[in-house]
Amino acid sequence: MRTVKSSTPRVAVIGTGAIGSAVVHRLLGGGHDVAVWNRTAGRTTDLAAAGAVPQESVRDALSYGTLVFLTLKDYAATRHCLAEIDADLSAQTIVGLYTGTAEEARLTAQRVHDFGARYLDAGIQASPEMIGAGTAAILYSGSRDGFERHEPTLELLGRPRLVGEAPDAAAMWDLALFGVWYDAQLGLLRALDTARAAGIDVADFAQTATAQLGHVVTAADAAVSEVRQASYPPGPADLTEHLTVIRHLIEMRTGHRLGDGGLPEVAARIESLIADGRGGEGLTATVG
């Protein structure tokens, strides 16, 4: 049995895929004793060579230390790993580090609470290379006590932020943030595809397109303030003018292989606001 260091809790990592392996390396580098378990046991060999201690079962890994990371593929894998457990884990804080829905976070929290453990759900806005490189943003929600007890260890992985004490808060932040990225990235791809199909040089087009993305970032503070104050000034265009352009876009995107980006729903929302006499307001009124 390895010696327990007094200042660094023993940690277990269940699931040693890309994210789990990066977590293990960083924890070892931070001076922790780290136990590992992986469904495919052969995938822990390199980690054992680096100093991690492979465990025979999920149960052994869960009991190894006071902090346990579930760095698994998804909720189904997490549910599968926790299915057989009946131990008292009241000394443990369990962190679910996987991308999932709010409902899945609530169900995992319920299961973990059944063992008496504290639960933190986590959203990883980072790639494996960013873990421990000072650039990873990791959002946590759930047990404040568990977060505060283990904050120094969580800091090894990336900037930790507790976004709420409800277990599903981090999943909602995480998915909403992925949504920002997908909407922007797919908006750019749809535009490049349309330009290319029209025989436009995409490199030339992209220069102006990226400036458009920059305008969204520049105007973000103003949009946030309008949403918070429930005040929707028209800015450069009001809803009636936006509707005209959006209808042109819907027509242009008909049959496009990436679809229309949900613009018909947006147009319907604007039409209903105009019918309510709000055509002179700005685009932020669509969420008001």
Ligand SMILES: NC(=O)c1ccc[n+]([C@@H]2O[C@H](COP(=O)([O-])OP(=O)(O)OC[C@H]3O[C@@H](n4cnc5c(N)ncnc54)[C@H](OP(=O)(O)O)[C@@H]3O)[C@@H](O)[C@H]2O)c1
């Ligand atoms: N990679 C990224 O850049 C990134 C970024 C942000 C968020 N995430 C999220 O982080 C989580 C982990 O991602 P990853 O990249 O580390 O995935 P990964 O490399 O595919 O690793 C998945 C892990 O889950 C295990 N697993 C899958 N199904 C299982 C089951 N039914 N029972 C037990 N273990 C099971 C795998 O074990 P085996 O080795 O036996 O298959 C492996 O250890 C995912 O939710 C992902 O969406 C990843």
